[in-house]
Amino acid sequence: MSVSEADVLAAMSKVMDPELHVDLVKAGMVKNVRVTGDTVKLKIELTTPACPLKGKIQADAEAALKAVPGLKSFDIEWGAQVRAAGGGMPGGALLPQVKNVILVGAGKGGVGKSTVALNLATALAQHGAKVGLLDADFYGPSVPLMTGLADKKPVSPDGKSLDPLLAHGLKVMSIGFLVEADQALIWRGPMLHGALMQLVRDVNWGELDYLVLDLPPGTGDVALSLSQSIRAAGAVLVTTPQDVALADVVRAKQMFDKVHIPVLGIVENMSQFVCPNCSHATPIFNHGGGRKAAEMFGIPFLGEIPLDLKVRESGDSGVPVVVGAKDSLEAKAFQEVARNVAGRVSTQSMKSVPLPVVQAR
Numbered sequence: 466m467s468v469s470e471a472d473v474l475a476a477m478s479k480v481m482d483p484e485l486h487v488d489l490v491k492a493g494m495v496k497n498v499r500v501t502g503d504t505v506k507l508k509i510e511l512t513t514p515a516c517p518l519k520g521k522i523q524a525d526a527e528a529a530l531k532a533v534p535g536l537k538s539f540d541i542e543w544g545a546q547v548r549a550a551g552g553g554m555p556g557g558a559l560l561p562q563v564k565n566v567i568l569v570g571a572g573k574g575g576v577g578k579s580t581v582a583l584n585l586a587t588a589l590a591q592h593g594a595k596v597g598l599l600d601a602d603f604y605g606p607s608v609p610l611m612t613g614l615a616d617k618k619p620v621s622p623d624g625k626s627l628d629p630l631l632a633h634g635l636k637v638m639s640i641g642f643l644v645e646a647d648q649a650l651i652w653r654g655p656m657l658h659g660a661l662m663q664l665v666r667d668v669n670w671g672e673l674d675y676l677v678l679d680l681p682p683g684t685g686d687v688a689l690s691l692s693q694s695i696r697a698a699g700a701v702l703v704t705t706p707q708d709v710a711l712a713d714v715v716r717a718k719q720m721f722d723k724v725h726i727p728v729l730g731i732v733e734n735m736s737q738f739v740c741p742n743c744s745h746a747t748p749i750f751n752h753g754g755g756r757k758a759a760e761m762f763g764i765p766f767l768g769e770i771p772l773d774l775k776v777r778e779s780g781d782s783g784v785p786v787v788v789g790a791k792d793s794l795e796a797k798a799f800q801e802v803a804r805n806v807a808g809r810v811s812t813q814s815m816k817s818v819p820l821p822v823v824q825a826r
């Protein structure tokens with residue numbers, strides 16, 4: 466019995482991408498099908514190199530090909546092509562080469578937002594994605610220290626734009642590179658908006674799959690400003706597990722809803738302290754509150770990061786834990802968060818993401 470390309474495509478159309486809820490053929494993920502006699506070669510192009518469900522998709526695709534009558538062998542080449550949020554329309558006019566802008570926000574300070582933003586960005590880059598990290602935490606930029614770039618300054622190739630600095634596979638820009646560390650930063654209104662637009666528009670980001678943007682805590686000003694000028698794939702909310710932090714996460718979610726930025730999910734940071742000697746887990750700030758909040762909102766829970774000395778030390782030393790201790794429990798937790806975020810962003814690429822209200826200059 467001879468096998469045709471149509472037989473192979475019919476088999477692949479029975480395989481669902483469990484995250485996108487669409488079959489591989491409809492999602493345009495099946496490429497280069499070449500049937501020769503009773504064997505087939507094809508390429509499956511995932512929507513992110515950090516696909517959280519690759520194992521399941523691979524098992525299902527292989528099972529479907531094994532069930533094609535007459536097909537004796539197959540060779541699947543795996544690849545990934547990150548798609549732009551908003552059904553192929555990237556970050557808006559200000560960021561035409563950035564496929565997905567991911568905001569990282571928190572209802573209040575000190576919950577580990579910058580730590581999550583940095584490790585998320587780095588983990589995505591470790592999968593092979595092109596990633597930028599923009600520290601827009603005007604009131605306490607910590608990315609220069611956390612990336613080991615504290616004594617560096619970005620240069621301008623043309624007197625107008627700035628080249629981002631490079632660290633750990635990321636293109637990095639921070640408001641902290643542009644102002645002195647001890648300068649009192651009293652940003653408000655138009656000044657804040659202007660500086661933010663400079664960081665977004667006047668940086669030579671080049672082509673990026675993901676731009677991870679570390680927001681200042683709590684305030685709605687920056688989120689509002691961004692919602693008016695760029696198209697974000699969505700926001701990741703970081704919280705610690707105790708009840709008082711959860712009240713802040715509720716406010717943060719309401720703020721993103723108000724400015725029509727989809728919330729991709731919640732990360733619980735400083736979740737439990739796992740003793741490095743006996744592995745006993747102590748829920749210092751309680752445990753499970755992030756998941757509870759996610760359930761309450763009906764949004765995904767993206768993962769929990771343990772409270773650990775390594776994470777704090779890595780922040781101070783300029784080497785993120787996903788690089789410096791990449792096999793640790795903490796690094797694995799960040800990697801899982803990154804895969805889950807990438808999966809959620811992929812689902813946004815199938816939907817239309819709200820357009821900026823105004824194209825700011």
Ligand SMILES: Nc1ncnc2c1ncn2[C@@H]1O[C@H](COP(=O)(O)OP(=O)(O)OP(=O)(O)O)[C@@H](O)[C@H]1O
Nearest residue numbers: 574575576577578579580735771772773776777780
């Ligand atoms: N899981 C963790 N375990 C141990 N220390 C952590 C963890 N997450 C963050 N930290 C530490 O907590 C401190 C605050 O973290 P970070 O600066 O990321 O928080 P933030 O929410 O961005 O704060 P801010 O609102 O001030 O910008 C840092 O010293 C960081 O290294």
